[in-house]
Amino acid sequence: MRRLTAGLTVLAGLASWPWLGAQTAPAADGPAARDSGRGTNILIVGIDSRTGLSAGEKRRLHVGGEGCDCTDVMMLVHLSEDRRRASVVSIPRDSYVEYAAPEGTTGAAPRGKINGAFKIGRGPLAVRTVEKVTGLSVDHYLETGFTGFEQAVNDLGGATVCSDKPLKDENSGLDITAGTHHLDGNRALGYARARHLDPPGDLGRVRRQQRMLADLLEGLTVRGALADPVKAADTARRLLRSVRTDVGTGMNDLIGIGWTLGRLPADRVEFATVPIAHFDHRVPGVGSTLLWHESRSRALWEALRADRPITGDTRILPVPETRAETNPARITVRVDDAEVATALRRSRFLVTDTSASAPAERPAGPPLITFPDGREADANTLAAALPGARLRAAARADGIFDVTVGSEPIVVKTVTYDRNVAEGAPVTADRLRCAGSPPPAS
Structure with missing residues (x-):
């Protein structure tokens, strides 16, 4: 009876899913070119903060250094209007951008690494900055920290990762052999955070995060965790124990997002990283940053705004002769x-x-x-x-x-x-994820 009641409650809520129809209003300080476009945009961020962590937790999570109180991971997920495609775009943390103006301020907006917007104005400014630099409206916002990520991965049954060579990074605690591994939340965090690998830097790390997410979604689909609204509701409830949302994102929104993702075949889920023109742009007082490729990143955001696929678009990724x-x-x-x-x-x-x-x-x-x-x-x-x-x-x-x-x-x-090809080219999940189906949750 409890399951039937839950099912009826969820189904009754389907009619009120705001992301199925009307979109949230764009922020007032963004460029005139920004509009909600078609489809739904979800900003997912992971926070680099040690606030509230005990010494033991820092040792266990391998996060003993000083946190920046900024976004360490940033992914923009676009669900197409017909719910038959999802595009996941990673925004590297060192992207050099102009922030949206903080609430109550006037004058020129500061510039810096995109991960610093959170430190200035928390989630709302991070959202408005992404809206400003992409020209897209963000409809939903999800945020988690180190322990939240660990718990979320554990609650979702672990994460499958694979590598053709051993991976070891003392800073993040990552230490795996070549092959396929099913990781718990602690080891998955090390995999997601590792930056001191070959090739070094953020783009390789971002691609590994995308691979892990692709396999995590596949694992949830294989286990039927998103097969219908009731199962999606159970998964959403578990996720809410470790993920924070904005005021405009509720349980029904998460159920709808999860149910949509659970019904998509792997070749209808796309992953990409914002195209980069300069990988070591030095800014006094800021350090080494990444400059987006102007025309190619603009083509990426235009494709999402027009609700078009990003794979196969030569404006985003030109095809060289050799x-x-x-x-x-x-x-x-x-x-x-x-x-x-x-x-x-x-x-x-x-x-x-x-x-x-x-x-x-x-x-x-x-x-x-x-x-x-x-x-x-x-x-x-x-x-x-x-x-x-x-x-x-x-x-x-x-x-x-x-x-x-x-x-x-x-x-x-x-x-x-083109380093963008090697580490961030638009690709579908069936080409990105590990071979074979992920193992069931233990």
């Missing part, structure tokens, strides 16, 4: 042909010209790339610049790639490396 999957600037190459060496430098490979010691008679065939064991991805990048080249792995400790030019004519292509 794409490098890894960074040529981190690949050291010795080349026994001066012209080839010069051409490879145009793509920023670190090239040493060894043509002075090249044999008088070239070996038959196309060029040969001899590369260190375990550097297959970098070998493929070099091979993209040398179409038709043969590849041969070798055990070598110096990390150098050798190119031996053969007797056949050789064409060197200029390859384009």
